[in-house]
Amino acid sequence: MRHYEIVFIVHPDQSEQVPGMIERYTKIVTDGNGTVHRCEDWGRRQLAYPINKIHKAHYVMMNIECTDKELDELTSIFRYNDAVLRNLVIKRDGPITEETDLYKAELADKAEKESRARRESERAAAAAQEETKVAEASESTAPEQESAESDKPEAAESTDETEA
Structure with missing residues (x-):
């Protein structure tokens, strides 16, 4: 053969x-x-x-x-x-039996694209996690801000009464 x-x-x-x-x-x-x-x-x-x-x-x-x-x-x-x-x-x-340089380069490009896609998805997941943390933090501080804001108008009303 x-x-x-x-x-x-x-x-x-x-x-x-x-x-x-x-x-x-x-x-x-x-x-x-x-x-x-x-x-x-x-x-x-x-x-x-x-x-x-x-x-x-x-x-x-x-x-x-x-x-x-x-x-x-x-x-x-x-x-x-x-x-x-x-x-x-x-x-x-x-x-x-050894791989050609062209095929090795193609495999390396494919591996690089996969790793780049994996990194992008990890970044997107981390950004989404960060957004949820920020949203949760703003929701938890929102009632505190509302109570603080509700205190301010009362204080303003009291100053108006004292001026009159």
């Missing part, structure tokens, strides 16, 4: 179907006693040049070990699947 690196680009309107496509292609390889060493879903990215007036597409990269029969089946599926805009198959010397 030989090692191959496969990259295929999927039409952006078919992005929801990419996980199913990956599963189907992985099944083809594993049914033929092959192995998938690495499978990376790079997501929707800008194309270097428009393909059929499309500027963005969904990228997927797989490193597999399979026979020529499975490889021919995969390439024919790519050729006749309208959702696959382009594909590239490269013969490799051995299995490549």
Whole structure:
């Protein structure tokens, strides 16, 4: 069996179907006693040049070990699947299992976005808690202020009586 690196680009309107496509292609390889060493879903990215007036597409990269029969089946599926805009198959010397720099950067961006969203939600929760504390504090001091204000008019009335 030989090692191959496969990259295929999927039409952006078919992005929801990419996980199913990956599963189907992985099944083809594993049914033929092959192995998938690495499978990376790079997501929707800008194309270097428009393909059929499309500027963005969904990228997927797989490193597999399979026979020529499975490889021919995969390439024919790519050729006749309208959702696959382009594909590239490269013969490799051995299995490549480490993640690509592009995929690592994408994972780091995703983790950063999640942590940023978590921090924002924590800030919003803390602000909401602070607002409720302030509201409760103002409600508890409001009766005291009312009683103090009610004392003031009486005092003002008493001064009016003394002046007259």
